[in-house]
Amino acid sequence: MNxxxxxxxxxxxxxxxxxxxxxxxxxxxTESTAAESTTVGSTxxxxxxxxxxxxxxxxxxxxxxxxRPIERIVSDFSIYVGFNGLGGDLPAGYDLRPIGSxxxxxxxxKRIPLITSGSTKLRLVTGPEVAWNNFMFEGRNVLxxxxxxxxxxxxxxxxxxxxxxxxxxxxxxxxNVSARSGFSISAGAYIGxxxxxxxxxxxxxxxxxxxxxxxxxxxxxWGFMTEIGFRGxxxxxxxxxxxxLFRTGEGPNASVWxxxxxx
Numbered sequence: 001m002n003x004x005x006x007x008x009x010x011x012x013x014x015x016x017x018x019x020x021x022x023x024x025x026x027x028x029x030t031e032s033t034a035a036e037s038t039t040v041g042s043t044x045x046x047x048x049x050x051x052x053x054x055x056x057x058x059x060x061x062x063x064x065x066x067x068r069p070i071e072r073i074v075s076d077f078s079i080y081v082g083f084n085g086l087g088g089d090l091p092a093g094y095d096l097r098p099i100g101s102x103x104x105x106x107x108x109x110k111r112i113p114l115i116t117s118g119s120t121k122l123r124l125v126t127g128p129e130v131a132w133n134n135f136m137f138e139g140r141n142v143l144x145x146x147x148x149x150x151x152x153x154x155x156x157x158x159x160x161x162x163x164x165x166x167x168x169x170x171x172x173x174x175x176n177v178s179a180r181s182g183f184s185i186s187a188g189a190y191i192g193x194x195x196x197x198x199x200x201x202x203x204x205x206x207x208x209x210x211x212x213x214x215x216x217x218x219x220x221x222w223g224f225m226t227e228i229g230f231r232g233x234x235x236x237x238x239x240x241x242x243x244x245l246f247r248t249g250e251g252p253n254a255s256v257w258x259x260x261x262x263x
Contacts, residue, residue: 071113075127080105080237082260084133086245088253093141093152100136100163103239103258105129111176119180129170131192133256136163143199143215150216150251161202166217166245168192172225182231190239191222216250218243227262235262 084103085096107129115122137143140155143164155162174188197217202208221241229235241256 071116071121073113074111076107076109076111078107078109079263080107080129080131080260081263082237082258084135084256084258086135087255087257088244090252090254091152093137094252094254095138095141097136097138100134100161102134102136103132103260104134105131105170107172109172121178123176123178125174125176125186125188126172129172130195131168131170133166133168133258134163135165136161142201145213145215148216148250150246155201155203157206158204159201160204161200161208164199164215165197166194167196168194168221174225174227178231184227184229184231184235186227187225189222189224191220194219194221216246218245218247221245221256223256229262236260237262 082103109127112124170190170192172190174186176186178184198212223241225239227235227237239258245254
């Protein structure tokens with residue numbers, strides 16, 4: 001009986017080995033009859049499966065290809081809010097109120113990708129903006145234009161507000177560097193054209209009076225600018241115009257600076 005059991009076990013093992021030898025699985029990259037494509041993130045996985053007529057051979061072809069997304073040009077609307085002032089060797093009467101002298105700009109910028117591979121990205125930022133400079137004078141000082149020259153006169157009454165306002169259309173061009181952490185820094189320059197300018201004088205207890213005039217302002221202004229911040233948060237900005245706010249020989253040699261936050 002033991003001999004019979006040994007013979008039966010040997011026969012079963014031989015049968016199993018023969019059956020296993022008839023079925024094989026191979027992986028190739030040439031033969032295919034059915035295909036399936038799957039996309040995972042930015043990786044495309046193509047699987048190809050074929051089976052022979054006698055069901056004894058199965059072929060599986062797997063191809064993976066990684067595609068990198070193309071970064072597009074993005075448009076941004078931003079608001080600049082801050083303070084501005086005058087620099088240089090200014091004559092008497094051009095002292096400004098720090099809090100009342102404000103800078104506001106509305107910007108429509110485009111971010112153009114230059115280098116987007118890696119952890120650090122480089123973009124070109126440009127687009128039109130409309131900017132307002134408010135220069136609030138101290139005390140009773142009133143800026144007027146007489147005989148082609150700018151002069152500071154003293155009002156006869158106390159003034160609640162006396163300021164010079166300029167409006168200009170700017171075109172900035174900046175290079176922006178942003179890291180994967182969200183930190184971003186931009187630097188560049190801008191050029192602007194004057195759209196309007198006026199003085200606004202409001203006596204204590206009285207009505208405000210506006211006087212529109214060129215006030216010997218330079219029709220074209222230019223300067224440097226920089227921005228720094230984190231993605232998703234407001235950015236700090238600074239601007240400086242080394243050229244004079246006024247035309248040469250027709251007003252003081254006054255540079256312009258502004259600092260604030262970009263929203």
